[in-house]
Every structure is written in structure tokens, then in C-alpha cells.
Amino acid sequence: MSHEILIIEDSVLVSMSLKDLLEEKGYSVSVCETAKESAKILKKTDFSVAILDMMLPDANGRDLLKKWKKSYPDMAVIIFTAHGDIDSAVDCLKAGAYDFLPKPVDNIKLLSTIENAIKHSALSNQVVVLKELRKRSDSGVLNKIIGDSPAMMEIVNLAKQVAQSDYSCLLITGESGTGKGLFAKTIHKAGKRKDKPFVEVNCSALPATLIESELFGHKRGAFTDAKEDKIGLFEMADGGTLFLDEIGDMDLALQSKLLKVMEEQTFRRIGDTKEIKVDVAIIAATNQMLEQHVECGKFRMDLYYRLNVIPLKLIPLRERMKDVMSIADHFLMEFSLKFGKQYKGFSKDAVKELNSYAWPGNVRELRNVVERGCILSQSDEINTKELMIPKDLTATRSENFAIPPLPLADIEKMVIESAMNNSDGNKNKAAKVLGIHRTTLYKKLEEYGLD
């Protein structure tokens, strides 16, 4: 990206030779002779650096500088002064000039001053971003949750109430990517337990027996692999919060153990007889319909009722489209800081697209889209082509967006079926197309009854 430089100088001879010099170095240069002209140009372009002659036909350089510092605080201003006029040079520095150079101008000195000024302004932009981020995180932890749609504000208010109450358990539900993990952590951080541990465990990530020993710990010799005593997550979370993510996947036997701990606040390590007392708040989260799990016997009704005393229901992003741009801007700021680049914003078309997409992956998907935009963007603006939003899922087109996601297995079956058809039933060929081993394909064919 080439930096824009503005030269305001009433001697055309001087300004033209500077323009040549700077353009040769890859800068984009605009030139004007008067303060009046400069006002017009400044409205149209964002300049990184302005080079200002102290004596203009229609204005005093110092007055102009003061005006600019208010309207264009990010633009670095380098002043040309008459040789020996130290007083006015000092004045200009006080008024916010980046540097001054005496006339006649030394080209090498000028180039290095410009380079430094650009670096400096990039840095000060980053400081602005940093300050803004800090302000956001200081003004109450719950403010990191962005969104001012009525629906979101209602949820945040409920979350604030919960955090300040003496809650012992809480159930957060919502589609994937709606912010369940974020809410869990934030509620913990906003409550009385904030200085105590927040311990997270994903109930679908491990087999049930492993989760049991993770949660409760075990005594040495409790089972073959138990070489040492091990303290469990319940003990680690003592005084704080245990976050049980994907609770819908928890095994039934473990569910009853969990219920018992919640009711009695005591448990035993596996293979141990000693009762251990803990004080742990439980926050559980799921993207599944727990009621349905209860109906078909996959989830204990008593545990469900216990957890559901305080339900926090996060709504999909497509049902609060008003939040899209404020969340997108928030992520843009985050990535500005991360990538050390100052993005101005999204182009008009990009905003339109962000606002008309249905966001099946919710806020997580929005975050990924903004990140990709920032990485791919060649300028300080994010355009549609850099966002790469899928075209077939727009919110406007599918107002009642209710396509249930296909189970992975169904998708796999469909893919295998079509690979077999395309290979005229030749299994070797189909396996190659699918990029899996022949024996794996045999197994899958049997599993799906496609043989």
C-alpha cells in the first residue's frame, strides 16, 4: 500500500522537484499552493504525511497546523521553515508538528523524516486501538459481550443478575457459535467467585470413563492405569466454577453422579472411600435440545430440572441481525491490533453482505469471516471479495431459516454413495477419489448398508 503525501508549497519549482523525488520512492503525492486548495484535497484523501510551508499566500502555516491537528489528528505534519527561524519552528512543534526542516531542503533528511513520520503514525494508530480495547475490557467484563439488540440486552441483563446472585448452577443453551463459552467465562468473572478457578471440561471430547476420572479424580490402584493418586476437576474448581461444556453428550451413569455432587456438594475419588467436600458452582452448556434427550431417555429428567432452574438461552445471530455490524466492528478492532494494521472499516457492499447473510455458524463464523477479510485485504478497507461469504445462504432469502443441520453420518453416507456411483462401483477407484484407505471404505460400505 503506498502512502499518501500532501505538499503545500507556493513555489511550484520546489514542490515539483519534491513530488518527483517522493514518487520515485513509491509515495503517492498530491500538490497544492494555498491553504484554500488544501482544504478541498484533505476532504477527499487520507494523507499519512503533509509537508507544509510556513509562509503561504493565504494563511499562516502555524494556524493551519493547529486546525489540522483537530480535524486530522493522525496525519503527521512536517514544516518547512525559513533558514534560522528557530522560534517559529519551536512554536510549530508545540502545536503538534511532527518535525521541521529548514529551507533549502536536504533531500536525504526529508526522506528519512517522512519514513519516521509514517512509522510513528502507524504506531500511534495502534496505541489508539489499544486504548480503545482496554477501555472496553475495563468498563465491566460483561461489556466484552457485544450486541445492543433488545434481545441481546435482555440476555446480558439476565446474565448480570445471575452473576451477582449466589447461583449454584446455570444452564446455557444455544446453537454452536452463539457465545455459550464466552457467557460462561464472563459470568464467572463478573461474580463472587471471580478470583477462584474457572475450570472447563468438554463432556463430548473424552470417553465416559475418562471423564469420570477427570472430574472426580482417583486413588492410586483404582484401575490399571491409576499409578498415582489424582485430584479431579471438582477439587481443582473448589470455591470457583466448573464449566461442563456439551453436557448433552454426558453419559447417563455420570449424570447421576453429577447430580449427587450438585445436591450434596460432596463426592469420592474413584476407588476411595473418603468423602470430599467442595463448593463449586456448575455452569453447563449445550447446543442440543435437552428436552428431547429427556423424552427419549438420554438425559436424566431430574438433572435437567436441576440445571434448568436458571436457563440462559442464547439466540442465533440471524435473529438479532442488528448486532452483526457492531460485532463485526469489534472483531475488526481486535484483528487491527493483532495484525498491527489500522483498518478503516468495511466497504458499503461488504456491509450489505454481512447484513444479509444468515450466519448458520453464528458469531464464531462472523469472527472467522472478519479475520479472513483482514488477512486478505490489500488496503485499509475490507471488501466483499475478501470476506468470501457463501452466496447461497442469505437471511433475506430464507426468512424462516430452519434447515436442521444434517448429521455428519448422513453426509458421509451421501458422499460415499456418490463416489461409488461415479466410479461405476469400483471400490478401489472410489477409495482413491475419497482419499481413504480401501479397507476403511469396505467398513463404511458395510456400516451404511451400501454394499
Ligand SMILES: Nc1ncnc2c1ncn2[C@@H]1O[C@H](COP(=O)(O)OP(=O)(O)OP(=O)(O)O)[C@@H](O)[C@H]1O
Ligand atoms: N456477543 C458476542 N460479542 C463478542 N464476541 C462474541 C459474542 N458471542 C460470541 N463471541 C465470540 O464468538 C466466538 C464463539 O463463541 P463461543 O465459543 O462462546 O460459542 P459457543 O456457543 O460456545 O460455541 P460451541 O457450541 O461451538 O462451543 C468466540 O470467539 C467468542 O468470544
Ligand SMILES: [Mg+2]
Ligand atoms: Mg463452546
